[in-house]
Amino acid sequence: MRSSGGLAPACASPRRLAVACLALMLAAALPGLSRAQPPELPPTLSNELAVRIVDFDWVDAARARPVPARLYWPNDSAPGARVPLVVFSHGMGGSRRGYSYLARHFAARGVASLHVQHAGSDTSVWAGNPLLLVQRLQTAAHESEALSRGLDIRFALDRILASGTGPYAARIDRSRIVAAGHSYGANTALVAVGAGVMREGRRIEAKDGRFAAAILISSPPFYGEPDLSSVLDNVTVPTLHVTATEDVIRIPGYYSGPADRLAIYNAIATPRKAIAVFNGGSHSMFTDRTSTGGRDLNPKVKAATAELALAFLDQIFDGDRAAMVHWNAKWQPILALAPGVSPHLSAAARARPAHAVQR
Template identity: 60%
Template sequence: MLRRRLLPLALVVPLVGTFFCSVRAGETPLAPEPPPPAPAVIEVAPLAGFSTRDFDWVDAPRQRKVPVRLYLPDSAAAGKAVPLIVFSHGIGGSRQGYSYLGRFWASRGYASLHLQHVGSDRGVWQGNVFNVVGRLQAAAQEGEALARVHDLRFALDQLLGGELAAHIDAERIVAAGHSYGANTTLLAVGARVERDGQPIALRDARLKAAIVISAPPFYGESSVQRILGAIEVPSLHVTATDDVIRVPGYYSPAEDRLAVYEATGGPRKTLAVFAGGSHSIFTDRGGTGGTVLNPQVKQATQALSLAFLRSVFDGDAAALAQWPQQFGSLVSRYKHPGP
């Protein structure tokens, strides 16, 4: 039995997600704001040529629902097998979230499967408002952190073993996620966690790369380098200078996102740090991080993720090298491995 959490809880603003981090001495965390009734979605690029499908899968052995939303390019429906991105939301999110990414990727020829993790999804906002903190803390327990990785594996099994299998290129699959979902992504692509001296088998070999947005650190573990250094796939890390996480009892500064990048192993790592921004600027919400900056960062994140995908699957790193020239005014720091 697992006796402790993979990482202590950390919460962010509504529909953003959580992650695992610990309180720092002298810090006074802020209470999370209540979730908006209907987050606005800002469309930041011309989008067309795809369909959206919802599936309500159930993993019977685990007695766990795994709802998903699939953004499927029209080229796949026409018989072409397309690459796939499997996206994991942050705490309090759902399969409807991060649609600005799913829609964009699908319009550019990449299928995008957005998971909903029922143990840490929008259900945490439902019920007695005075019990929200308790529900959030329960959602960040180790059992849920591991269950999210199994959700990802199960969803891939369902998609690749079902009627749409011929439309997906099983050799070109990427994991992606924001906040708590970034932790899920890192675990699924090879982050090494041990209990009682034995590694927990979480790596899914079908995943060829990782897009890691606002990743929390693995607090509570003896060595972040030991955990993340085991990763062997290319990774893209996206954050912002004001990517700070605050909740009652827990706090994580923006520097933690950089620590995750530095500790991650793999042959090719790319880092983009936006100037300003916020932890929730990478969600569908339109007002966080500044009404002017928000859509610009979303558009830059779309372009960066596409450049990364092309470098991984097509061997073309030119767009990664040129990306800062297009969005340089938004960028505080950028590192990429080169050709």
């Protein structure tokens, strides 16, 4: 794989979608989690000189909506070589600056990463009177805002592939474009690759056929949708799912645990999928935060997640399974479930490491 919420968490009624998104967003507001934008991690996973960072302050004129984005570009890619592209959607309350550890790792290894910021469900939800926080979260959870996230992804991809944006369009390998995201952003990525619901006899979705795969970290449930298979039956691209045994959204009345991540995985019909479950952790350890989930485990999970994503792309795009086999052996000590192992596990089984199995 080297160079060679609305409709997201539930496309349901505004009330159902508000429940879905509120669960995600309040998770970031719980004690111990900073509301401020976390500082970027030092480039421990990559060579700083190998990565070029470019910010775009795009505006979608048709929607009068800002769509900021940050591009991490592989500086050392061979002249004329085509570069794969990951388009990443942040979780609720995040920004284009987040998940930098993934972006730097990708770009240092020849894969560009475009991180899209979603106005209305970004860091702006934390600004202002704290007594109005719930109101701001509910506004950000509205169905119209959730739909806008999917449109942000499409617009940002349009712009980065436009020749007027810069030299990048001519260098991007359009057969290797991947949707990715964490938490609310994972649902946005699912929408981009085909997730949708039926409303008044009509399927509502925002599938973008340019995406050839998806990387889904901590996907929340599609609240209010009892039949996940119908929501996800149009997701046919290869998918990688990542979670942890303590990947829990702890909201009274809206509890969501790792079983919900497994349910998303199980409901996708295509066999071209893989799931990894880390032992322990937290829902927010996949962000740039450095202590959540355990100070020892946190950096290991970050490194493992970044490596796994590229190993997965090597396998699906190049048919090269060597990196995945190596990954399984390297990270087995922190895994409760390795790619290739059946995800239909009991709670007790998920609490102890499992042996990696490759199919």
